[in-house]
Amino acid sequence: MxxxxxxxxxxxxxxxxxxxxxxxxxxxxxxxxxxxxxxxxxxxxxxxxxxxxxxxxxxxxxxxxxxxxxxxxxxxxxxxxxxxxxxxxxxxxxxxxxxxxxxxxxxxxxxxxxxxxxxxxxxxxxxxxxxxxxxxxxxxxxxxxxxxxxxxxxxxxxxxxxxxxxxxxxxxxxxxxxxxxxxxxxxxxxxKVAGSNIIYITIEDPENKIENIKEKIEGIKKITLMQENEDKTKQYSIEADENIDLRKMLFTELAKENITIFEMKKADVTLEDAFMKLIEGGDK
Amino acid sequence: MWAVIKKELKYYFCTPIGYVFIGVFLMAFSVSFYFTVIGYGNVNYEYIFYSTPTIFVLAFLIPLLTMRSFSEERKNGTEQLLLTSPLSITKIVLGKFIAALIVAIITEICTLMYFAILCHYGMPQIPTALVTLLGFLLFVTTYISFGMLASSITENQIIAAIISIAFFIITWVVPDFNSNLEGISFINMLYKYTNGQIDIADTVTFITFSIMCILLTIVVMQRRKSVK
Known part of the structure; x- marks a missing residue:
């Protein structure tokens, strides 16, 4: 302990x-x-x-x-x-x-x-x-x-x-x-601290079809554009309900929409994040 | 308690402290012996214990022995090891006190060689010598117990030593200037023993003062557990 x-x-x-x-x-x-x-x-x-x-x-x-x-x-x-x-x-x-x-x-x-x-x-x-x-x-x-x-x-x-x-x-x-x-x-x-389920993806999507997958995959709550890169790729955060692993479904659906995936990763919550959140919560 | 005594004795004799204590004391004792016996032809073993060089070096040697007892443990953090062990504070304090006392007893035993020299050339009084040895042991015990108390109240060894030296000098010098303070003169009490007389009041004073200092040291250590 x-x-x-x-x-x-x-x-x-x-x-x-x-x-x-x-x-x-x-x-x-x-x-x-x-x-x-x-x-x-x-x-x-x-x-x-x-x-x-x-x-x-x-x-x-x-x-x-x-x-x-x-x-x-x-x-x-x-x-x-x-x-x-x-x-x-x-x-x-x-x-x-x-x-x-x-x-x-x-x-x-x-x-x-x-x-x-x-x-x-x-x-x-x-x-x-x-x-x-x-x-x-x-x-x-x-x-x-x-x-x-x-x-x-x-x-x-x-x-x-x-x-x-x-x-x-x-x-x-x-x-x-x-x-x-x-x-x-x-x-x-x-x-406990992780709370919501977030996936970060970097994609090439010239026709802005990303919003379409919201209807195709159940459980997606929010898609947020985080950054547009110089190489015309875009970075999004996709928030979903808890206990759903979006990665497999995203891979399939994005391919169907002809969206190229450059990077995909699940947001990691470390003990450090947990600690900071708990301490900050306590201070408030 | 035996573990603490053993460890303390190991410290005294694995570092120069024990040897410095015995060596310097015997040197001062030799000087007194030279002037008393060789200089004046006086076959008096007892007087040497009471002589100024012997008393003077004791004022500095006893603090050397006691100053680190608790202050060093506190400064180095090793008191955590002692106080979190199943040993009681009383046993820790007594262990350290007895170890210092053993060094003093060894020193006293070493002085018997001067007695042996006197026996070779004259007829010194054995009962008086034994009473003197007892008185000197009680005298040293008193200052060792006070030195322990001083060491328990500070983590600075130098401050502990200064407190002990100051106490020794005050009880030595002050009564000479003010007769009302003769009651605190442990040296005057020692003088009576060197004449071969065991004064009950003085013996009780030596013993009770030592016990009081040891008890106070235990109280200080106990109190420190709740005020850190």
Whole structure:
């Protein structure tokens, strides 16, 4: 699940409250039926937290850090060593386990922070901006790691990158000014905002027969000329009822009218559009 | 709590801080030892703890030990790791306090080599020396606990150190100018121990002041959770 919102929306604050780092002014945080205010130790054991900015004890080696996290998370002494080894393997840190954290690249530091969050086998992983400051290769690696971890953990992450949200998450909570604007899957959010069904076409139509197809194809609501190009082609937007794919019918009917199609595309609504629309709606 | 103690000790001894603390203190101790024992021929181990060079370096060494305890964690954001772990704030504070105390105890143990030298050449008073060691430990504990409190209220290590140094100097110098303020002179309390006497009132003062500072540190850390 992803927390998405503009800067200052309250994403990190919400995450800090869930993890028990700060106390909410009102309301309750319940984790797996445990009230974090009443039973903080038990509730915190269920959470693995990777804070924003990747704070780490840079004077420790990777293994020392993960072991320290295991100690403060009270991982059983008998199995501690084995579990630390397993997490180091899982997060791809085996090659650098004896290196000081301060000597590592940003991507590795991110992995170390994630290893710290994974210690103690928490049911919920909370990742605050896990890919900020990484290069494209590192981003892909971290995303793959998140996807892999998502198979066995509930992951709540906050991100500024919408493409990442679409790829990694199956639920999105959009918040603005501390309030929830929408909760849904990325696909549903896109569909909700998509509203009408629009096709963009570029055609050569010297006799202006385009209006004729309105009668021939049922469900077309509106045909709008958007642009006349220098090569005598014209760009139109054709709006139709929802749940109709116009493209096949348009192709057939336009051919019958001797109208040449240069380009045809369905208007894509991205999560970004959904986000902008929801935030703007909220502001109004 | 043991995890925090271990990590803090690792920090003290994997960085120069622990060695600087012990080394500089022993250097000041050696200077006092030289003047007291070699210069005046006085076989007095206890007085060295009370001598000006020893006290003077402590004013700067104790803040060196405590200034980063909480302020650095806050500045680097690593306090998020601690405060979101199942460890309670009390255990975190006690862990850091005990680690600093262990460094002070190691330093005290190192001073026993001077006692051994005195034993070789003379007959120093063992009970008085033990009482002095106890008094000095209580004295250092008091300033360590205050240093921790100072570190918990700011994310700037330098400010934390300045607060600690200022407190040390105020409690050291001010009572000399105003007899009404003798009650806050921890150094005068230490003096009684160096004479081999355990003053119950002074012992209680040292202990209660330390406990008060530790409790205040816990309160400050707890309070910070609700005022971020």
């Amino acid at each position: 992803d927390y998405y919102g503009p800067n200052g929306a309250g994403k990190s604050t919400t995450m800090n409250m869930i993890t028990g780092y700060i106390e909410p002014t009102s309301g309750k945080i319940i984790i797996d039926n445990i009230d974090i205010d009443r039973r903080p130790k038990k509730a915190k054991k269920e959470i693995g937290y990777m804070p924003e900015g990747v704070p780490l004890y840079t004077d420790l080696t990777v293994k020392e850090f993960v072991t320290y996290m295991a100690e403060i998370k009270k991982v059983d002494r008998k199995t501690r060593k084995e579990k630390v080894e397993k997490i180091i393997e899982q997060t791809g840190l085996k090659d650098v386990e004896k290196k000081l954290i301060k000597k590592l690249s940003r991507g590795y530091k991110q992995r170390v922070s994630m290893a710290g969050a994974l210690v103690g086998e928490p049911k919920i992983l909370i990742l605050d901006e896990p890919t900020v400051g990484l290069d494209p290769k590192q981003i892909t690696e971290i995303r793959n790691l998140i996807k892999e971890l998502g198979k066995t953990h509930t992951i709540i992450l906050s991100s500024h990158i919408l493409s990442e949200v679409s790829q990694v998450c199956n639920r999105v909570i959009i918040i603005n000014k501390g309030k929830i604007v929408a909760i849904d899957t990325p696909e549903n959010l896109e569909n």
